[in-house]
Each structure stands twice: as C-alpha cells, then as structure tokens.
Amino acid sequence: MAKYRQIREDLRALIESGEYGPRALLPSLTDLTARYRVARNTATQALKELEQEGLIQSEGGRGWIVRPRPRPRRHGIDRYSRSTWAAGKAILIAETASQGMVARQQIRELAEVEAPEVVAVRLGIPVGTTVWVRRRTTFIEDRAHQLADSYYPLDLVEGTAIRQVDTGPGGGFARLEESGERLDEINEELAARMPTSREAIDLSLPPGTPVVELIRTTYDISGRAVEVMWSIIAGDMSSFSYRFKIPD
Amino acid sequence: MAKYRQIREDLRALIESGEYGPRALLPSLTDLTARYRVARNTATQALKELEQEGLIQSEGGRGWIVRPRPRPRRHGIDRYSRSTWAAGKAILIAETASQGMVARQQIRELAEVEAPEVVAVRLGIPVGTTVWVRRRTTFIEDRAHQLADSYYPLDLVEGTAIRQVDTGPGGGFARLEESGERLDEINEELAARMPTSREAIDLSLPPGTPVVELIRTTYDISGRAVEVMWSIIAGDMSSFSYRFKIPD
Known part of the structure; x- marks a missing residue:
C-alpha cells in the first residue's frame, strides 16, 4: 500500500471507530511525517483526501480536526x-x-x-x-x-x-x-x-x-x-x- | 487562484454545462500541462479532486472520462x-x-x-x-x-x-x-x-x-x-x- 494510503486508512479507522471524536485534534503534520517516515506532501495528500470525504476539516494554523456533525x-x-x-x-x-x-x-x-x-x-x-x-x-x-x-x-x-x-x-x-x-x-x-x-x-x-x-x-x-x-x-x-x- | 484550481474549475464548468457529456474523454495530462504550463503533478491534483467529487473517473491508460450516471x-x-x-x-x-x-x-x-x-x-x-x-x-x-x-x-x-x-x-x-x-x-x-x-x-x-x-x-x-x-x-x-x- 502506498504510504499516503496507509496514513489515510489509519486515520480513518481512528475516526470511524470513535477513538477520535468530533472536534478531536489529529496528529500534526510533523508527527505524521516522523511516524510514517514520509515527506510533508505525502501526509498532506492523506489529509486532503479525508477532507474530501467529509471526515476532517482544517483549522488553519491549529491543524486538522475531526469534523463535527451538526444535529440534523x-x-x-x-x-x-x-x-x-x-x-x-x-x-x-x-x-x-x-x-x-x-x-x-x-x-x-x-x-x-x-x-x-x-x-x-x-x-x-x-x-x-x-x-x-x-x-x-x-x-x-x-x-x-x-x-x-x-x-x-x-x-x-x-x-x-x-x-x-x-x-x-x-x-x-x-x-x-x-x-x-x-x-x-x-x-x-x-x-x-x-x-x-x-x-x-x-x-x-x-x-x-x-x-x-x-x-x-x-x-x-x-x-x-x-x-x-x-x-x-x-x-x-x-x-x-x-x-x-x-x-x- | 492556484493553477490546479484553475484547471479544476475550467474542467468542472465544461462538465456541468454539458459540453463534455457522459463518457467524454477529458484533455490528456500532456494537453493540460502544455495549456496551463504546469507540472504533471499539478494537473493530476486537479483531476483527483474532480474524481473525489464524483464528476470524472480514470480509464487507466486511456485517460480520464466524464463519469456516466446510471439510471436510478x-x-x-x-x-x-x-x-x-x-x-x-x-x-x-x-x-x-x-x-x-x-x-x-x-x-x-x-x-x-x-x-x-x-x-x-x-x-x-x-x-x-x-x-x-x-x-x-x-x-x-x-x-x-x-x-x-x-x-x-x-x-x-x-x-x-x-x-x-x-x-x-x-x-x-x-x-x-x-x-x-x-x-x-x-x-x-x-x-x-x-x-x-x-x-x-x-x-x-x-x-x-x-x-x-x-x-x-x-x-x-x-x-x-x-x-x-x-x-x-x-x-x-x-x-x-x-x-x-x-x-x-
């Protein structure tokens, strides 16, 4: 599996299992690049794909969080x-x-x-x-x-x-x-x-x-x-x- | 606007207007890099985002096509x-x-x-x-x-x-x-x-x-x-x- 896919699937599993709840802060880019030994672009690609699926959102300088779901x-x-x-x-x-x-x-x-x-x-x-x-x-x-x-x-x-x-x-x-x-x-x-x-x-x-x-x-x-x-x-x-x- | 966004929005407009109909072949990566003077990665990023939105799909070696919608x-x-x-x-x-x-x-x-x-x-x-x-x-x-x-x-x-x-x-x-x-x-x-x-x-x-x-x-x-x-x-x-x- 490509490294960015590995990062994406690991993060997705943490979110879908509820281990990372609404508004939880994801590991930082620095954490991800160190843990998976990848370039920043690679980790960013994983995060961008999760954003496209509606699972996470960028909080600007603060990093990425699990997207909270409004009450429908x-x-x-x-x-x-x-x-x-x-x-x-x-x-x-x-x-x-x-x-x-x-x-x-x-x-x-x-x-x-x-x-x-x-x-x-x-x-x-x-x-x-x-x-x-x-x-x-x-x-x-x-x-x-x-x-x-x-x-x-x-x-x-x-x-x-x-x-x-x-x-x-x-x-x-x-x-x-x-x-x-x-x-x-x-x-x-x-x-x-x-x-x-x-x-x-x-x-x-x-x-x-x-x-x-x-x-x-x-x-x-x-x-x-x-x-x-x-x-x-x-x-x-x-x-x-x-x-x-x-x-x- | 970032170049990849420009490519993405131009292609999206062509698809949403119907100018590129279902299964129409999009311009090739070579076409896009030449027309917008960008690296292949940049053009690929635009295409990947349109794929995430459900507008296009990869046909392997043939390139990218407008995704046909099945009859519901x-x-x-x-x-x-x-x-x-x-x-x-x-x-x-x-x-x-x-x-x-x-x-x-x-x-x-x-x-x-x-x-x-x-x-x-x-x-x-x-x-x-x-x-x-x-x-x-x-x-x-x-x-x-x-x-x-x-x-x-x-x-x-x-x-x-x-x-x-x-x-x-x-x-x-x-x-x-x-x-x-x-x-x-x-x-x-x-x-x-x-x-x-x-x-x-x-x-x-x-x-x-x-x-x-x-x-x-x-x-x-x-x-x-x-x-x-x-x-x-x-x-x-x-x-x-x-x-x-x-x-x-």
Missing part, C-alpha cells in the same frame, strides 16, 4: 399539517422551532421565468411556459441549509402575496387556499448527489458533503399541480421521514 | 403494495422489473445478534436484546446497489422461513402475515452522507458517491414494530418518492 433538521410529513399553516404559522419556522432550532429565510429572486423541464413536467405544462418563481435560501441556526425555488402557474399567483417578498401568515399554502385552491396531496421525490460548485458556495458546504435534491409537487383536490418546489438541501443538516399505510 | 432505481411507496407480496412476488424483483431492470440479492449473514441502538429504539426493546438479522446485498444490473440488514424480534421468526436463506414467495412480509401479524404501516427515515470505507468497498462505489441511509420500520395493526430494515444504498443508483395526503 428532521423533515416529517407533519410539517405540512393544515392546522399549522391555516392558523397562520410558517411551516419552516414552526417545524424547526419544535426541534429547538431557529430558522429564517432570505429571498434570492422573485420573477416570471420560463418553466424548466423538471418543473414543467410536474405542473403539466409545456416547457418554457411562463411561471412565477420564488427563490429563497433558508438558514438554520445561521448556517445555510436549503436553496428552495418554488414555481407556480401564473394564474394562481396573480394578485396574491405570493408575488411579494412576504407571503403573509401561513405562507404560500395559505394564500393558495384563500384563492380557492383546496390543497390535497404532496409528492416528494428525493435523491442524493455531490453538489455543483455553485451549490457548494451558496450553501457554504464543507468539502465531502452531499446534497439532497428534493422536488415537492403540491396538488389540489382536483388533482391539478399548483406548485413545484425544487430544493437543494445540505446533506449533513437534514434527515427525512415518511410514515404511510401499506398500500392495498 | 425509483423507490416508490407502491413497491410495498399488499397485492404484490401477498401474491407471492418479491418486492425488489417486482419493482425493478417494472422499471425494466434486473435485480437479485445475495445473503451475507443470517444470525442471532444483539440489537444495536438504532434497531432497539425502533423495535421498542432494550439495546442488546437478541434479535434475528438477515444481512443481504442487492444488485441491480449486476452492480451492488444496497446493503440491507433486516432485524426481527426472535419470537416472530421462530419456525418461519425468515430464518432460511430463501424466505419463499412474497418474502418476509408474506411470512410475517402468515404468522398472524397483520401489517399496517411503514415509517421510512432517510439521510445522505459519504460512505465509510467499508461501505464504499462493499458497494463498489466510485469516489465522490454519497450513500442514502434508509431505516425502515414496519408496524402491525396493533402498532407493534415487527421489523427494522437498516439499509445503505448507493446514492447514484437511487431516487425515492413519497406521495401523501396533507395532514389535518
């Missing part, structure tokens, strides 16, 4: 309960508060845009149809957590606060129901992948952190798709849970 | 339909076949073990209680796809084919119902992370590929948890979808 936000089906948003509470704020976390969101863009394919297919409209988009970044405990872009058919948002920065009490769901759309079902599609460079920057992701791509489609009682939220979520800050009846 | 298996709620397994069909085989894929599974271990915490909490038993485990690896189109470990309370598997290599028609769900457990609900918990070194080996994961950790708990009609499946799934081969009514 749990995304449950219950966050969508009508009793929350119909009572004027924001879904994001209410769910995270129930987990002892403080969340906020920041609008990145409000605009009419051409529906991309992912959205058009789910809204049941031709690609390129003009739709309304709300792009926002959500933060939990002041770390960026989610890039959430919600797309709406134009006719549903005309004259509503969904076109405003502040959608008002209960948010978009409450405004859609006020306009006469009785909301009924949600479909969530999830997949995990590594972020693009842009997503890694926008979410301030440490190296070696995957994202969850979540596409949420909301349907009204007639079966019409009234909103598609296309969301990129920091993988190390999130878990998802779905409880359902076994279908017939 | 879609995990829908419908795969659990009683009409599938109660009719003697295997859930895995039936779902993947409906997507035009061939799947199989291989048993890694059948044993009595002490319930780990993740399992015990969900089965509602003390940590360390003896339970029955079926560890298996599933393959789709002959690539390892999932490490699925199913844990059962001992009393539920006594004298059933769940203790055998072949659980018989309809698998574990069918056997549990035969024993008098009317199955009712499933809870699925998901999170994305980078694999441990062991998981990467067992799933033959290319570098830069996250896994989805799926913990599935199955409940009978009385609310008793009758099985916990703890599963590690190749992120680049999987998507998940959940459709549900908006709760009251």
Whole structure:
C-alpha cells in the first residue's frame, strides 16, 4: 500500500471507530511525517483526501480536526399539517422551532421565468411556459441549509402575496387556499448527489458533503399541480421521514 | 487562484454545462500541462479532486472520462403494495422489473445478534436484546446497489422461513402475515452522507458517491414494530418518492 494510503486508512479507522471524536485534534503534520517516515506532501495528500470525504476539516494554523456533525433538521410529513399553516404559522419556522432550532429565510429572486423541464413536467405544462418563481435560501441556526425555488402557474399567483417578498401568515399554502385552491396531496421525490460548485458556495458546504435534491409537487383536490418546489438541501443538516399505510 | 484550481474549475464548468457529456474523454495530462504550463503533478491534483467529487473517473491508460450516471432505481411507496407480496412476488424483483431492470440479492449473514441502538429504539426493546438479522446485498444490473440488514424480534421468526436463506414467495412480509401479524404501516427515515470505507468497498462505489441511509420500520395493526430494515444504498443508483395526503 502506498504510504499516503496507509496514513489515510489509519486515520480513518481512528475516526470511524470513535477513538477520535468530533472536534478531536489529529496528529500534526510533523508527527505524521516522523511516524510514517514520509515527506510533508505525502501526509498532506492523506489529509486532503479525508477532507474530501467529509471526515476532517482544517483549522488553519491549529491543524486538522475531526469534523463535527451538526444535529440534523428532521423533515416529517407533519410539517405540512393544515392546522399549522391555516392558523397562520410558517411551516419552516414552526417545524424547526419544535426541534429547538431557529430558522429564517432570505429571498434570492422573485420573477416570471420560463418553466424548466423538471418543473414543467410536474405542473403539466409545456416547457418554457411562463411561471412565477420564488427563490429563497433558508438558514438554520445561521448556517445555510436549503436553496428552495418554488414555481407556480401564473394564474394562481396573480394578485396574491405570493408575488411579494412576504407571503403573509401561513405562507404560500395559505394564500393558495384563500384563492380557492383546496390543497390535497404532496409528492416528494428525493435523491442524493455531490453538489455543483455553485451549490457548494451558496450553501457554504464543507468539502465531502452531499446534497439532497428534493422536488415537492403540491396538488389540489382536483388533482391539478399548483406548485413545484425544487430544493437543494445540505446533506449533513437534514434527515427525512415518511410514515404511510401499506398500500392495498 | 492556484493553477490546479484553475484547471479544476475550467474542467468542472465544461462538465456541468454539458459540453463534455457522459463518457467524454477529458484533455490528456500532456494537453493540460502544455495549456496551463504546469507540472504533471499539478494537473493530476486537479483531476483527483474532480474524481473525489464524483464528476470524472480514470480509464487507466486511456485517460480520464466524464463519469456516466446510471439510471436510478425509483423507490416508490407502491413497491410495498399488499397485492404484490401477498401474491407471492418479491418486492425488489417486482419493482425493478417494472422499471425494466434486473435485480437479485445475495445473503451475507443470517444470525442471532444483539440489537444495536438504532434497531432497539425502533423495535421498542432494550439495546442488546437478541434479535434475528438477515444481512443481504442487492444488485441491480449486476452492480451492488444496497446493503440491507433486516432485524426481527426472535419470537416472530421462530419456525418461519425468515430464518432460511430463501424466505419463499412474497418474502418476509408474506411470512410475517402468515404468522398472524397483520401489517399496517411503514415509517421510512432517510439521510445522505459519504460512505465509510467499508461501505464504499462493499458497494463498489466510485469516489465522490454519497450513500442514502434508509431505516425502515414496519408496524402491525396493533402498532407493534415487527421489523427494522437498516439499509445503505448507493446514492447514484437511487431516487425515492413519497406521495401523501396533507395532514389535518
């Protein structure tokens, strides 16, 4: 085995076994070069690879530490309960508060845009149809957590606060129901992948952190798709849970 | 910007824009060193980082190519339909076949073990209680796809084919119902992370590929948890979808 691989695997074993816990300081470069009789570049290569896998992080002059894992936000089906948003509470704020976390969101863009394919297919409209988009970044405990872009058919948002920065009490769901759309079902599609460079920057992701791509489609009682939220979520800050009846 | 970063970002932009599509051959090391006036080690570092992010892969002597993405298996709620397994069909085989894929599974271990915490909490038993485990690896189109470990309370598997290599028609769900457990609900918990070194080996994961950790708990009609499946799934081969009514 190449020497750098040996160093990498030894350190990995110490971390995965828990012998080096969260925020533990790893042996210094000087220690590693002496113990394994290698050049500094060789030891650095081992550390860089562990960083890419999300196991360690550099603390500048202090050296390298085991990366602490934030406590994840749990995304449950219950966050969508009508009793929350119909009572004027924001879904994001209410769910995270129930987990002892403080969340906020920041609008990145409000605009009419051409529906991309992912959205058009789910809204049941031709690609390129003009739709309304709300792009926002959500933060939990002041770390960026989610890039959430919600797309709406134009006719549903005309004259509503969904076109405003502040959608008002209960948010978009409450405004859609006020306009006469009785909301009924949600479909969530999830997949995990590594972020693009842009997503890694926008979410301030440490190296070696995957994202969850979540596409949420909301349907009204007639079966019409009234909103598609296309969301990129920091993988190390999130878990998802779905409880359902076994279908017939 | 360091030269290797420049090379990395230029190549990344070409891949993310789609200009270099799946399996496209990247410029050779000789090309890169000439174009950017750098040492071979510098160009290699850029390529290695893109490999760690899952964007490219080495083809040995041929050079580096854009990593092709396999078509993912879609995990829908419908795969659990009683009409599938109660009719003697295997859930895995039936779902993947409906997507035009061939799947199989291989048993890694059948044993009595002490319930780990993740399992015990969900089965509602003390940590360390003896339970029955079926560890298996599933393959789709002959690539390892999932490490699925199913844990059962001992009393539920006594004298059933769940203790055998072949659980018989309809698998574990069918056997549990035969024993008098009317199955009712499933809870699925998901999170994305980078694999441990062991998981990467067992799933033959290319570098830069996250896994989805799926913990599935199955409940009978009385609310008793009758099985916990703890599963590690190749992120680049999987998507998940959940459709549900908006709760009251």
